[in-house]
Amino acid sequence: MTTSQHGDERAILRTDGLTKRFGGLTAVDDISFRLPAGEIRCLIGPNGAGKSTFLKLVTGTHRPTEGTVHFDGEDITDLKPHVRVRRGMSLKFQRISTYRELTVEQNLRVATQRIHDGQDATRRIDELLDLIGLTAEREAVAGSLAHGDQQWLEIAMAMATEPKLLLLDEPTAGMTIEETRETGELIQDLVREGMSILVVEHDINLVRQVADRVTVLNQGSMLMEGTVAEVTGNEDVKRIYLGKQAEGTA
């Protein structure tokens, strides 16, 4: 109902009746979701709400028990993860998963070389390094970087594949308030360049800063969708957050 006003726009990502059951547990329950192109959407919900599983169904790491996933107008339900990436979807993992033993440049080269080769790749790497402010650390081993810098490097790697849709799983985990704000600005810049972004996020400040709209999951189902103000004013949302995380952060 809440999405009807976007009905005419092109959806970059759409799921219909998406369901994932593990044995007796239904982790994702009949989620029909739509992300219009050019939007920043935040996906929130208490722990165990099914956010990570939902993301894994979108990236293809998990196969759905029922339902379909459409990306850029095409049914990708049966495509393997790496093929989805090639179609223009990119994921920044929740845990830091840069190549810890490789240098910053090696990390970025792995990410860029599939699209650019030779001098082009080097130029693109320079751009990315400049963007995330790690030019001086080019030859440093990724594992030796500060936590926030590793998060930045990851985001840069996800961007390097030049996605239409960027999936960010808790991109600011472990960042300082200042770094979180900068990340928010980066996310906004990316959308201006034409990307669509889906962010799984706990930090309500970041949600306020970047989200066009917010989708709330609870116990595997979609609870509601709306603007930040609508969501934070909603009684059900307050109840699940306050009920489940009495000493909660948000």
Added chain:
Amino acid sequence: MTDAGGPGAIARLRDLLEGQNTLGNSTRFWYGFLVVVGFMFVYPFLTNPFVLKVNTDYFVWMILALSLAVVWGYTGIFNFGQTAFFGLGAYTFGIVGITLIEVTGGTNVAILAAVVVTVLASALLGYFMFYGRIRGLYVAILTLAVALTGNLILVRTTNTTIGAAELGGNNGVTGIPSLTLGGGPLSVPLGITAQYYLVALLLVATYLGLRILLNSYYGYVLLAIREDEDRTRMLGYDVRKLKLIAFSLTAGLAGFAGALHAAWGNFIDPTVMGLTAASVPIIWVTVGGRDTLIGPLVAAYALQSISTKLSTVGSGYTNIFLGAVFVLVVLFFPDGLIPAIVARWRERTGDGHDIDRSNTTEAEA
């Protein structure tokens, strides 16, 4: 842009050969390299045929070491049964060589057959492993189980003939033809010195070829797969397929080395697939350093020389020596002896722009 001049060509060649994925990118390294290759070239004039013959085999082992360095060290696939493919290549060469030498007059077909058979066999095994998504340690014990079962099968081949070749069980296959050059009726069997030059040339070519590969697109992909498969998949790479390709092509290289070994000794027996044989290449790569090429090369040459010396002394202590080297290096130099030495040397001289991936923690300890 028509630089016919030498410097331009050399610069372009170095561009291909060098990069942060391999050790040895300085001009000094290449001078050293040329000196070593030059010495390999003049060596036949300085020594006797016996020593030359022994060294030819060391070069063959060094090719095997390179194949394991790429698949284990660079790609992170714990192929602990690389000798199964070395042995398969050797037996295939023996069988095809003995059968066809009278017909074709040469060994070209046999060499080709050895490589094709090992690539196919390893691809079949690799398909089940990588598309079954089994985890690291399982790959190690499964590949070793394959080698040991191969040994078991070969031991029971007394009175078995394939083509014109008698497999001979524990006694092995005898009368395997030496390498020939040229084709058809023009094939010429190679003498000791010619064989030495050919194998030396193949070794240098393999080393340079692998350096180009490792500093190219595929080199970065292999490293990425070693570090984190999930991450690499989410950057758009078909990890299972790439692992399968890396596994089978390096197995093919091992099979090629096996063929050279069979041709060198005119003989092959089941011990190549035994437990001790399987551990030997692992020692070279462990001691030499898993993420270098030059390390396993040096280690293979050095450890084979020492083993030969120890066994000619007549003691049964070779395996104790190898085992002790194994254990001590893993305990005290987990990144390998050669990288540790290089790091120490750089610390002293404050030299070099190579990437020190070990991050110096172990080297300093």
Added chain:
Amino acid sequence: MAVVESILRFLVLLLSFFGTLALAGLGLAVIFGIMGIINFAHGEFIMIGAYSTSIAYGAGIPLAGAIVVGGLTTGAFGLVVERLLIRHMYDRLIDTLVATWGLSLILTQAVQIQFGGTFGSIPVPFGTFQYAGFSASMYKIVLGLTALGLFAGTYAVFTQTTYGLQARAAMQNKEMARSLGVDTGRTYMLTFAFGSVLSGIAGGLFAPLTVLTPTMGSEYIVEAFVTVIVGGTNVLIGTFGAALSLGLIQTPASQLFGTLGGRVALLVTTILIIRVLPEGISGVVTSD
């Protein structure tokens, strides 16, 4: 009667293959399941068990007692190896593999130097089992039953002792176990020793059936490996299921194609199974 005979023949053979696979694999599986480590010197641990059993038997101790001596000797040896070698590499799985492989070379050669090519054999006890035209070595039946007994014993250790509870906790979640006050270092040490005892007992049980040589470990290592691959990380259910299902393959294969055929069938089955069950039988048990 011929039908009964061939059924008996099948069952006895199955029991003996099951026993061999389970005994060869159990010690390796305990260490792998709890610690995540593969002991590449596992075959040599079996060899040490067989040799020390033979020595004890030669000194006049009855076979059952000699096998216990074999198990304890191997356990003590395992303890030393764990202290000197393994504990330095808990977080480096591949290094433990490589280091234990080095150990395997040393052990084989050291035994060769010390005791020569072959060693005092033990006569097969219990005579034969007779039914109509069918006869089989009673000891092979006992071997299978003893394997079942060892499973029961291992189950008891993991469920009834403090060590067992702590080991299971450490296996499921190392950090959590630590925060609950489990000394995981000590648990791992005991696990390695316990696995070694099981390998030593296996060696003692195998001793009457084989020629004792320094390289006898490699006779059992493939069986141990495939059992662990097919079984996965669940020590008891996985190993039991793997030994049983692989035994069910090996039995007809060896009846049709001989001993070698049976062993090749083991490997081929394992390779086929991993395509479907990457985590082995444990994956099936734990997935829901």
